[in-house]
Each structure stands twice: as structure tokens, then as C-alpha cells.
Amino acid sequence: MLNFLSLFVILLAAFPVLSRDPYDFVTVLLQQADIIPDIISVNTHFDPEAFLFIKLPVGPVLLGNTLNATSSLTLPNVSFTQIHAPVDQLYTIVMVDPDAPTKENRTYAAYRHWLATGIKPPRHINDFAEFTQADTTPYLSPNPPTGSGSHRYTLLLYREPCHSFAIPVGAIEYGSDFNSRKNWNATVFAEKYDLKLVAANFFYVHG
Incomplete structure (x- = not known):
């Protein structure tokens, strides 16, 4: 089974030309997939500070690879490089x-x-991040309806503004029903709570 260090090597090898900034290719791939600007506003001026590693039950997330749909409610494993x-x-x-x-x-x-808050960074690249709080929005697996085409599932990692950060009780992010989840804007959310986007990753699932 691939560990997170192996995934890091794969990501670097998959992008043949690197600039002085090793994170530049993350931005390039996000732009090519239109995640910038569809999810990450160009006004955010996103400058990645880490590689975000995600492993689902159906496989690792590798900046635009395709994974099978799954109904598994097993939470993804999360890690990221030092920030x-x-x-x-x-x-x-x-x-x-x-x-x-x-x-x-x-x-x-x-x-x-x-959506989950209060995440402690991994101590080492092969360690998982530690979740210290219950999920704000319960995890819903990537399982798009049959015939709905390709979906760009996107994961965003934000630095919290302070150690006591908490989303106020009653905020829409606590909702788990369809109406509470739809039409949600990550950029507006981040600006509202003074969250700094530091890493992103994405994958495709075909419905």
C-alpha cells in the first residue's frame, strides 16, 4: 500500500517541469481543471504552502486522477507536508x-x-492528521448519480485564525440535509471566518 511519502514522489514525478516553487504545479493543475475559479476565486490569490494528501477507501487523491464512486462512510485519511x-x-x-x-x-x-475543524498537523509525512473535533458537516461519500457525468471533488485545507476558532452553533455548515449542503461558497466561508487557504487537492468521479 502506498504511504504518503510515496504519494509525494508520485506527485512530483507526474509534473515534469518544476519552477523554483515546488507548489506551482498544484496551482497549474487547479487552473487546468477550472477549480480556479469555479471553487477557488482568482481574488483569493491562492499560494499553496503544503501538499495535501488524501486517501479514500477507493484509492489516493492525486491532483486530478479518477476514482470509483463509493457509498462508504469511512472518513478519508488526511496528511499534509510541513507548513x-x-x-x-x-x-x-x-x-x-x-x-x-x-x-x-x-x-x-x-x-x-x-467540513471539519480543529485538525492537528501530522508529526511526520507518513502520519495522519489528528481530528480533535466532531465534524461540523458530516462526511458524505463521493457517489454522484448515474448519468451525471464527471464530478470534480475538491478538498481544501485552511489555516485557522486562532487556537480557539469555532464555527458558531446554528451556522449553515452544521446542516447535513440537502438544502443545507447545496449552493455553498468556499471563498465566502473562508473570508467570513478569516481562514487562510494553504493547500488543495482534487479527483474525478464519473456518475
Whole structure:
């Protein structure tokens, strides 16, 4: 089974020309997939600070690979490379589908599949991040309707503004029903709570 260090090597090898900034290719792939600007606003001026590693029950997420749909409610394994921040820094992760119900008809986009706060960074690259809080939005697996085409499931990692950060009780992000999850804007969310986007990853699932 691939560990996170192996995934890191694969990601680097998959992009043949690197600039001085090893994270530049992440931005390039996000732009090529239109995740910038469909999910990450160009006004965000996203400058990646880490590689975000995600492993689902059906396989690893490798910046645009295709995975099988799954109804598994097993939470993804999450890790990320070291970020220049205090050792007690905490993070928020979200997973969204910008192609709901389809890429051609994004009436419900973005659809929020998962949101968790209070994440401790891994101590080593092969360790998992530690989730210290219950999920704000319960995890919903990537399982698009048959015939709905390709969906770009996107994971975003944010640096929280302070150690006591918490989303207020009653916020829409606590909702787990369809109406609470649909038409959710990650950029607006981040600006509202002063969250800094530091890493992103994505994969495709065909409905």
C-alpha cells in the first residue's frame, strides 16, 4: 500500500517541469481543471504552502486522477507536508462538489460533502492528521448519480485564525440535509471566518 511519502514522489514525478516553487504545479493543475475559479476565486490569490494528501477507501487523491464512486462512510485519511506555522496551529478541511448536479448544470454547486475543524498537523509525512473535533458537516461519500457525468471533488485545507476558532452553533455548515449542503461558497466561508487557504487537492468521479 502506498504511504504518503510515496504519494509525494508520485506527485512530483507526474509534473515534469518544476519552477523554483515546488507548489506551482498544484496551482497549474487547479487552473487546468477550472477549480480556479469555479471553487477557488482568482481574488483569493491562492499560494499553496503544503501538499495535501488524501486517501479514500477507493484509492489516493492525486491532483486530478479518477476514482470509483463509493457509498462508504469511512472518513478519508488526511496528511499534509510541513507548513511554516506554530506547532500548535490548527486547520479546517472541506470537501465540495462544484459539479452538482452536473458540470453543465451547476444548479446546486458547490455541494458541501464534508467540513471539519480543529485538525492537528501530522508529526511526520507518513502520519495522519489528528481530528480533535466532531465534524461540523458530516462526511458524505463521493457517489454522484448515474448519468451525471464527471464530478470534480475538491478538498481544501485552511489555516485557522486562532487556537480557539469555532464555527458558531446554528451556522449553515452544521446542516447535513440537502438544502443545507447545496449552493455553498468556499471563498465566502473562508473570508467570513478569516481562514487562510494553504493547500488543495482534487479527483474525478464519473456518475
